[in-house]
Amino acid sequence: MSLPDKDQIYCRLKPIADWSQSYRLIVVATAVLGCLLNAGMAFGFSAIFPVLLEIQAFHDLCPEGSTSPCRAQTQALLGMFTVATSLLNVAALPTGAILDSWGPRITATAVALLTSLGCFLFGNGGDGWEGHLRYYVGFLLLAVAGPAIMNSSLSFSNLFPNRKGLICAMLVGCFDASSAVFVFLAHLVRSGVTFSAALSGYAAVPLVTASAAWAFWPSTPVATPVLAQETCDAAECTADAAPSWWKGPHLQHLPVRQQLLSREFWLVVQTTSITMVCINFFIATAFAQLSEVNEESALKLTQTFAIMLPVGGLVYTPVIGPLVDTIGPTLGFAVLWCLYLTFQLLLRLYVETEIAAAAYLAFAVFALVRPLFYTLGASFVGQVFGFGTFGKVYGLLTTFAGIACLIVQPLGNLAANNGFEVANGVLTVAQATTAALPLCILVLWRRPDSQETDALLEGFGTPNSNEGAVVTRARSMSGGKVL
Secondary structure (H helix, E strand, O other): OOOOOOOHHHHHHOOHHHOOHHHHHHHHHHHHHHHHHHHOHHHHHHHHHHHHHHOOOOHHHOOOOOOOOOHHHHHHHHHHHHHHHHHHHHOHHHHHHHHHHHHHHHHHHHHHHHHHHHHHHHHOOOOHHHHHHHHHHHHHHHHHHHHHHHHHHHHHHHHOHHHHHHHHHHHHHHHHHOOHHHHHHHHHHHOOOOHHHHHHHHOHHHHHHHHHHHHHOOOOOOOHHHHHOOOOOHHHHHHOOOOOOOOOOOOOOOOHHHHHOOHHHHHHHHHHHHHHHHHHHHHHHHHHHHHHHOHHHHHHHHHHHHHHHHHHHHHOHHHHHHHHHHHHHHHHHHHHHHHHHHHHHHHHHHHHHOOHHHHHHHHHHHHHHHHHHHHHHHHHHHHHHOOOOHHHHHHHHHHHHHHHHHHHHHHHHHHHHHOHHHHHHHHHHHHHHHHHHHHHHHHHOOOOOHHHHHHHHOOOOOOOOHHHHHHHHHHHHOOOOOO
16 A cells, blocks of 8 residues: 555545545555454453453452452453443444544544543552452443444445445454454463553553544545445435345435334344344353363363454454345344354354364354454444434444343353353343344345335425435336335
8 A cells, every 4th residue: 555645645634535545545444453453352351351360350359368269259350341341332322423423533533542541541450449440440441432443434434335345344353353452461461561561551552543543534424425426426326325135115314213213223223232142241251151161171262262253353354245245234144143053053062062173163153253243233224224324323223232231240140040051042042033134124125115115204305305306216216116
């Protein structure tokens, strides 16, 4: 990638449609690196968990004189992860509203600064309520603010319209791979660097991300119609705003209130909430689940899982991008459904047989499930509801998912009292119901009649308005129906 010339230095001040190819590459590259180094650190919890036990985080909650980890300590650490990952998603609504109002540049700069502060506080936690508070607040800040960096950059896939799925998969894959940050920091601590020095030093990385976002990123989200003018006329591009794989009602140009009342939104809420609970539960309890099978091999398997999870985010990107581009998120959710059930079957096989190969295969499938899940969610919302309301719609979606994730700790208590077989059984049954999203879209809404579409668009606009012209043009191209 060549450096920008004198004119390109000021590209950010020009309309996005006038940006040069090299400047667009710079924006996408800084976004990819920002996601890789900051966005999903909290999900490397399984890697940092043994280190937290080694440095005796929350060990003052154990009975006096105890030298080994106790249940109160592990529950405090699990609680820290549960609260942070739940609020991470709940915070997506206000950060999404900020993104819609202030744009990617200001939003990403602000949340990167908060991520830096979170790293510093988390690294300086300790005993007593003040030390516990620094652990909780620090972990909460890096968990909540980090993903907002990715959310701020998802519209950048529109900078290269023919590679939207690939760029979205790259951003999500790097978000997934950023859990390797804790793998790296855990290695530093075990090599002799103090926990405080490792986290405090890493706090400089989000500061660099904030500087890059402020220098290069656009002030407004990148919308498809703006860039599509380069390759087609405005009427055709606007009419094609709904993706070709979508067979439901035309939702992109509806007001956000009507989008949030649609059946499609509530179906994706159900799917996202249940899947996120399943994913976060295994990440939070991987070590405990594997220990229940074989305590001697649990640490080695957990360390392997902690490495495979971020590596999968990168390795599977060339698979996920073309998959989403080819079949669309609807069939993609059906593939996700099959993959998660495959993971549960492999995990169950390991529990019954203790064959290590089954555990490694389960990890490999899980490492695909997670980035595919986040790619499908972002792609579905962006393409079905549009990027004009992406922050609010995606934010509310992940807010509901975050509230659902509060059940992770009660599920942990259920597993502690009745075994992980019961907890995983509950999650498998719940996950089976997420087949409703692809089934409803593929079977019930293959081609909505114009009467249903007219009802959806009632009161939205007339053919004399911009929105009405879009609807009129879409109908003329589809035999009187909005596809």
